[in-house]
Amino acid sequence: GAGVSQSPRYKVAKRGQDVALRCDPISGHVSLFWYQQALGQGPEFLTYFQNEAQLDKSGLPSDRFFAERPEGSVSTLKIQRTQQEDSAVYLCASAGMRSYEQYFGPGTRLTVT
Amino acid sequence: RKEVEQDPGPFNVPEGATVAFNCTYSNSASQSFFWYRQDCRKEPKLLMSVYSSGNEDGRFTAQLNRASQYISLLIRDSKLSDSATYLCVVNTGGSQGNLIFGKGTKLSVKP
Numbered sequence: 001g002a003g004v005s006q007s008p009r010y011k012v013a014k015r016g017q018d019v020a021l022r023c024d025p026i027s028g029h030v031s032l033f034w035y036q037q038a039l040g041q042g043p044e045f046l047t048y049f050q051n052e053a054q055l056d057k058s059g060l061p062s063d064r065f066f067a068e069r070p071e072g073s074v075s076t077l078k079i080q081r082t083q084q085e086d087s088a089v090y091l092c093a094s095a096g097m098r099s100y101e102q103y104f105g106p107g108t109r110l111t112v113t
Numbered sequence: 114r115k116e117v118e119q120d121p122g123p124f125n126v127p128e129g130a131t132v133a134f135n136c137t138y139s140n141s142a143s144q145s146f147f148w149y150r151q152d153c154r155k156e157p158k159l160l161m162s163v164y165s166s167g168n169e170d171g172r173f174t175a176q177l178n179r180a181s182q183y184i185s186l187l188i189r190d191s192k193l194s195d196s197a198t199y200l201c202v203v204n205t206g207g208s209q210g211n212l213i214f215g216k217g218t219k220l221s222v223k224p
Contacts, residue, residue, distance in 0.1 A: 042200050
């Protein structure tokens with residue numbers, strides 16, 4: 001079956017622009033996670049949804065970051081007024097009943113110039 | 114101190130070598146443990162879960178020592194295709210699945 005998909009794969013934004021990153025999880029997966037991976041680092045947790053409920057947003061670095069999953073399937077991560085330090089790969093992962101086994105999408109590589 | 118720490122690497126080994134990666138974690142309440150593999154410019158992929166009794170999958174053996182808060186991965190008879198970054202991952206159970214990743218250890222297997 002289809003895996004996790006993300007779009008766009010690459011995004012270049014000028015500093016101050018808003019961006020929206022999309023994640024399509026594996027069909028039927030109730031849990032969805034967003035991670036940020038800077039160059040040379042491991043992924044870092046941003047936020048977690050179970051169905052449409054955002055259960056944990058403790059990893060969001062500032063109030064410029066906002067995520068939603070209104071119908072419990074597709075999720076969007078929005079970054080307002082992008083800054084250079086936001087440049088990273090944004091990874092989405094989904095998980096089924098055994099929520100510790102997460103499957104990652106290919107990521108969106110965001111470059112803020 | 115980072116929650117999950119790994120050998121800094123990189124590890125450069127010849128084909129056929131045995132290589133071991135180590136990892137320590139700081140949160141004694143951690144519940145689940147994994148090794149993920151990440152190829153250059155690709156997403157992380159689950160390599161194997163790590164169980165208290167230790168587990169093996171072909172050439173790969175993972176071990177967990179809860180008392181020492183230590184996880185290891187052993188790769189035997191390494192192949193060129195094993196070249197990747199290996200990420201040690203811990204689930205603290207904080208949000209039913211929030212994963213904490215180490216920085217990763219890069220492995221290069223040479224002919």
